[in-house]
Amino acid sequence: MAAGMYDSRAAARVPHAAPRGTAWIPVAAQTLIWSGAAGVLGLWWSDTTSVVGMGGWLTDGGRITGLLAGYACAVLLALMARIPVLDRGVGTDRLARWHAMGGRYTLSLALTHTLLIIWGYAVTSHANVVNQTTTLVLHYPDLLKGTAGFLLLVGTGIVSARVARRRLRYETWHYLHFATYLAVFLVFGHQLSNGADFVGNRPAQLAWYAMYLGIAALLLWYRFVVPVRRAMRHRLRVAEVRGEAPGIVSVHLTGEHLDELGAEPGQFFRWRFLAPGLWWAANPYSLSAPAHHRHLRITVKAVGTHSAALATLAPGTRVWAEGPYGGFTAARRTTTRTLLLGGGVGITPLRTLLETLPGDITLVYRARRPEDLALRGELDALAAARGARILYSVDEPAAHCLPLTAAALLQYVPDLRDRDVYLCGPPGMTDTALGALRDAGVQRRRIHHESFAF
Numbered sequence: 401m402a403a404g405m406y407d408s409r410a411a412a413r414v415p416h417a418a419p420r421g422t423a424w425i426p427v428a429a430q431t432l433i434w435s436g437a438a439g440v441l442g443l444w445w446s447d448t449t450s451v452v453g454m455g456g457w458l459t460d461g462g463r464i465t466g467l468l469a470g471y472a473c474a475v476l477l478a479l480m481a482r483i484p485v486l487d488r489g490v491g492t493d494r495l496a497r498w499h500a501m502g503g504r505y506t507l508s509l510a511l512t513h514t515l516l517i518i519w520g521y522a523v524t525s526h527a528n529v530v531n532q533t534t535t536l537v538l539h540y541p542d543l544l545k546g547t548a549g550f551l552l553l554v555g556t557g558i559v560s561a562r563v564a565r566r567r568l569r570y571e572t573w574h575y576l577h578f579a580t581y582l583a584v585f586l587v588f589g590h591q592l593s594n595g596a597d598f599v600g601n602r603p604a605q606l607a608w609y610a611m612y613l614g615i616a617a618l619l620l621w622y623r624f625v626v627p628v629r630r631a632m633r634h635r636l637r638v639a640e641v642r643g644e645a646p647g648i649v650s651v652h653l654t655g656e657h658l659d660e661l662g663a664e665p666g667q668f669f670r671w672r673f674l675a676p677g678l679w680w681a682a683n684p685y686s687l688s689a690p691a692h693h694r695h696l697r698i699t700v701k702a703v704g705t706h707s708a709a710l711a712t713l714a715p716g717t718r719v720w721a722e723g724p725y726g727g728f729t730a731a732r733r734t735t736t737r738t739l740l741l742g743g744g745v746g747i748t749p750l751r752t753l754l755e756t757l758p759g760d761i762t763l764v765y766r767a768r769r770p771e772d773l774a775l776r777g778e779l780d781a782l783a784a785a786r787g788a789r790i791l792y793s794v795d796e797p798a799a800h801c802l803p804l805t806a807a808a809l810l811q812y813v814p815d816l817r818d819r820d821v822y823l824c825g826p827p828g829m830t831d832t833a834l835g836a837l838r839d840a841g842v843q844r845r846r847i848h849h850e851s852f853a854f
Contacts, residue, residue, distance in 0.1 A: 425489025458520030469509035491727035542590040549586030636719040645774040659693040665752035669723030688748035701745035728850040743825025761788040806839035823849035
């Protein structure tokens with residue numbers, strides 16, 4: 401099978417123009433986060449007249465790290481609140497990476513705070529560390545709860561480490577991660593009861609309450625209330641399950657008022673199928689066709705027990721869909737020429753973009769074998785209708801493989817440097833493609849990719 405090229409330029413319809421760009425949102429979010437951290441440091445500065453002696457330096461170091469750890473906990477919760485403007489503007493996968501990186505910093509700050517406070521108090525009171533720890537935990541207000549919360553944070557950090565994550569199923573890790581909410585709740589009280597920057601400082605207390613209660617409201621609304629309301633409103637059900645390629649099926653769903661979801665091409669939902677063995681897990685799958693007011697479609701490859709079980713779904717099965725999520729949309733485009741680069745079932749969001757993105761489109765679709773090219777009939781029809789160009793590449797037979805190198809990409813897409821690139825595929829393929837695109841001189845701001853490895 402040779403690489404297929406479709407050069408007809410007679411488009412049957414002109415896709416809608418792209419939405420306004422969202423490149424400013426990540427910058428604004430980071431600016432807001434760092435401004436908040438500066439404000440927290442300002443709180444310590446304004447409340448500290450002098451630092452005297454080793455005990456004072458240790459204790460104030462503990463105060464600073466404690467304030468930053470408390471603020472960081474609030475930021476971590478906000479990043480995972482699934483706030484639409486952040487989710488679409490920053491991207492779900494980037495928010496998850498910020499959350500993971502921030503979690504490591506938060507745990508480090510909490511550990512440092514604990515050690516410095518105990519050490520500083522022990523030096524000041526001329527007590528040994530063990531006795532000082534016992535006194536703090538058992539006799540200071542809310543510190544017993546704070547200690548329990550701290551230990552929960554440490555436990556959550558341990559199960560989130562890469563070594564532990566590899567040994568846990570995603571669903572198991574996901575539910576264990578909910579312990580973070582309890583940990584933050586337990587720790588919150590001791591911040592206000594014992595924090596020298598809050599005791600007697602009513603404005604600081606009110607600001608801290610406002611920050612935490614505001615984020616709690618966002619979490620409650622977007623993580624719990626909105627999904628339940630949408631499930632009741634849209635009443636999604638499985639209409640049909642259709643095979644697309646070996647181990648790949650499309651799940652067709654029907655529902656009511658689906659246009660109200662506002663789903664954009666390239667986005668995904670977290671799907672919860674109310675069937676035996678599936679109802680307790682909500683897994684992310686992209687839409688594989690533009691959303692319709694009466695039906696949606698996802699295309700899934702069997703790579704685990706959850707995805708494999710979708711092939712056996714019975715028509716009429718109730719479905720809860722949380723979303724839409726992700727920023728892998730037309731809003732990221734910077735030019736009118738685009739390369740869609742996909743591998744395996746990563747073709748699903750790219751198929752929706754092929755149909756809807758305006759301008760000059762080239763699609764490169766890689767798979768292991770010709771029969772693994774899912775949705776090929778649809779892709780060919782879309783390319784012919786709108787004058788797009790498709791290059792199919794397979795590993796077997798090797799003669800029809802397009803190497804993921806800068807030279808090969810530039811050979812087949814000579815104007816690559818002037819295009820936006822939407823990239824979606826397995827992690828190994830994505831990493832190789834990112835290196836090749838950068839070697840080819842494509843600017844980072846023009847490379848758009850989204851990963852579900854949360």
